[in-house]
Amino acid sequence: MRIHIIACRVFTRELSYYASRSPHVIDITWLPQGLHDTPEKLRRMLKDAIDDIYIQKEKQMLKHLPDYIVLGYGLCSNGVVGLESRDIPLVIPRTDDCIAVFLGSQKRYLDLFEKYNGTYWLNNGWIETAFIPSKEMFERRYNEYKELYGEENAEFLLEQDKLWTKNYNTCGYIDSSVYTCPDYPLLAEKIAKDRGWKYCRFDGDCRLIKAITQGTWTDEEFLICPKGHRIEAAYDESKISAVPI
Amino acid sequence: MAILDEISSFLQQGRAPIVKEKVQEALDQGLDSKEILEKGLLDGMGIIGEKFKKNEVFVPEVLIAARAMNAGVAILKPYLVEAGVQSKGTAVIGTVKGDLHDIGKNLVKMMLEGKGINVIDLGVDVSADQFVQSAVDNNAKIVCCSALLTTTMNEMKNVVTAFVENGIRDKVKIMVGGAPITQSFCDSIGADSYTADAASAADAALAFCS
Incomplete structure (x- = not known):
């Protein structure tokens, strides 16, 4: 089976690791981190990335169309809502965002969300690709503002x-079974200290990332949007559903 | 009046200290406080709002313009009170229960104030009952609910339900907004208005006030 994954760069390490070990043929399109802030833009870029697969095939830059296109995204501010599958089914994890994916399940995420409300999550991907509330990042931003305003x-x-x-009130650092740079948990701990937050370390769980790359998509945890269908928001535990176009 | 244009222009540039000086200068020239507010400060804020809608300016520009407006309003306030100028209506605003994000909510607050609406800010993690209580206490015409997370957006439905259960649903217009919110979500929970950006929210709120 051929699986084309369109994913946020925040998943680079974990997804690359499991893609390399998948029994399937995996292709990945990476999109910039942070698009959840502008869900309209995220939707547009996802649509363009999907269209690009067909365009590459038409131009014979791609020998085979994939059997499935999987989105390495959660709902991400509903940025995946409204996407349509043409001839290739779309697969999406039924999670609110990437934190649930890094923690291994939507259920675990919601349990922790309730137990530790006010937690700012960090991990490899966030530290490597995102704006994080460290002293250095704020200093850099201050200088940008100073120049402009x-x-x-x-x-x-x-x-x-x-x-x-x-x-x-808390910085939650999610450890990765794939890779941990010794500096990262220290950085997360320092951010917590500087901001006056508690620091908590959690074990990451790559089971959803593994499922994405292995094609083991259960109905409970993934939506398979068949061809000719559109993704719609469900506003319940299922998060998303597929409706005919 | 040239000075009103100057106030509007400096406000758009986010130059709070000069706006303050110019407002005082306008007062010293004997201009009416209401005129300074509407043709100077609110005019400038309105232009920034329009530019924001068209993506010609971004959040920092809006924030510094709103700051300049507040600096000007602070000078005007005693004169406005003396002249009996009233706000266009009261809105209660907050980020819903479980959600701690307030950048968007603060932006909407500033834009509403930029339209001359009195805003009661309940902060973040606001329960449905708190929205109801504050709307009653302040005789608010508008209730603005913000959510940034798909995990918390459903709380907006509880806010609408709380107003229904308290028998005051027809007394307020409930507005919803935040990154994951859409028109179809707004319709599905029976809220009155969804707007995609803070400037449009202020326009919608003003329309509800009239």
Whole structure:
């Protein structure tokens, strides 16, 4: 079976590892981290990435169309809602976001969300690709603001940027069974200390990432959107459903 | 009046100290406080709002413009009170229970204030009952609910239900917004308005006030 995965770069390490060990032929298109902030843009880029698979085949840059296209995304601010599968079924994990995928299940994520409300999650992928609330990142942003809007406004804007950090109380670092740089948990711990948060370390679980690459998609944890269907939001535990176009 | 154009222009540039000076200068020239508010400050904020809708300016520009507006309003306030100028209506705003994100909510708050609406900010992690209580206490016409997470957006339905159960659903317009929110979600929970950005939210809120 051929599986084409379109994934957020936040999954680079874990997905690459399991892709290399999959019995299937795996191709991956990586998209930038952070698109969950602009779900319209995420939807557009996912659509373009799907269309690009057909375009490559038409131009004979691709010898075989995949049997399935899997999205390495959760709902991600509903950015996956509205996508359509043409001739190739689309597969999507039924999770709110990547944190559930890194933790191994939506259920575990929701349990932790309730137990540790106010947790800012970090892991390999986030540290390597995202804006993280470290002193260095805030300093860099301050300098950008200063250049664009002057010193007085820069201080105000940085203050606004930091407001959300006051609402959080914990930094949750998700360890990876695939790779851990010794500096990363230390960085997460330092961020927690600087922000006045608690620090908690959690074991990651790659079972969903493994399932993505092995094609073991259960109805409970994945939506398989058949060809000629569109992904719709379900607003219940199933998160998403497929409706005929 | 040239000075009102200057106030509007400096506000759009986010230059709070100069806006403050110019508002004082306008008052010293004997201009009416309501005119300074509407043709200077709110005019500038309206232009920024329109540009934001068209993606010509971004969040930082809106934030510094709103800051400049607040600086100007602070100077005007005693004069406005003296002249008996009232707000266009009251809105209660908050991020729903379980959700701790407030950048978008704060932006909407500033935009609403930029339209002359009085805003009661309940902060983050606000329960349905808190929305109801505050709307009653403040005689609010509008209730604005924000959510950033798909894990918490369903809480908005509880807010709508709480207003129904308290028999005051027809007294308020419930507006919803936040990255994962869509028009179809708004319709499905029986809220009154969804807007995709903070400037459009302010336009919709103003329409509800009239």
